[in-house]
Amino acid sequence: MRALSSPAPSGFIRFTMDWLTQFIMPGGKLLGIEWHFWKIVGWAGNVLFTSRFFVQWWATERHRRVVVPDAFWWLSLCGSACLLAYGLHRRDSVFIFAYLFTWIPYIRNLIIGHRASKTVRRCPACGASGGPSARFCSECGAKHDRTAPSTVPST
Numbered sequence: 606m607r608a609l610s611s612p613a614p615s616g617f618i619r620f621t622m623d624w625l626t627q628f629i630m631p632g633g634k635l636l637g638i639e640w641h642f643w644k645i646v647g648w649a650g651n652v653l654f655t656s657r658f659f660v661q662w663w664a665t666e667r668h669r670r671v672v673v674p675d676a677f678w679w680l681s682l683c684g685s686a687c688l689l690a691y692g693l694h695r696r697d698s699v700f701i702f703a704y705l706f707t708w709i710p711y712i713r714n715l716i717i718g719h720r721a722s723k724t725v726r727r728c729p730a731c732g733a734s735g736g737p738s739a740r741f742c743s744e745c746g747a748k749h750d751r752t753a754p755s756t757v758p759s760t
Contacts, residue, residue: 643691643694643695646687646690646691646694647687647688647691649687650683650684650685650686650687650688650690650691651684651688652684653680653683653684653687654680654681654684654685654688655684656680656684657677657680657681657684660674660676660677660680661673661674661677664676664677673714675715675718678711678714678715678718679715681707681711682708682711682712682715685704685707685708685711686704686708688700688703688704689701689704689705692704724737725737726739726749728742728744728745728747728749729747729749729750730742730745730747731744731745731747733745735749
């Protein structure tokens with residue numbers, strides 16, 4: 606009985622795999638980049654900062670109106686902190702100046718969002734949020750009870 610074994614790779618497959626390996630990891634470096642701790646910090650900052658776009662897009666599509674969720678501001682804050690740390694390590698004045706003061710509006714927007722969430726009125730019929738003085742729900746039209754608490758913390 607003949608033993609089961611996989612055939613040796615053909616010349617084309619071996620050539621293709623060697624080419625892909627050299628394309629992705631030239632000189633044994635992933636994407637041609639020499640990786641170390643600070644490169645990872647810098648790239649993590651880029652990934653965090655870029656991911657804000659997808660978070661905001663997803664939230665806007667989900668609510669069918671322009672929405673900037675808290676996650677957007679947290680990703681902005683964390684991403685810019687990583688990029689600032691990377692710039693400080695490299696002593697790169699362009700990076701340092703670009704990210705030195707960005708935390709101010711990010712934190713300010715988080716504070717404003719937190720304060721605003723304390724004054725949101727939730728519709729008892731559909732759960733939609735509205736302003737604290739709203740008498741009717743903008744989503745389902747239900748009348749808000751004036752005796753019920755006007756401020757319900759949002760989740």
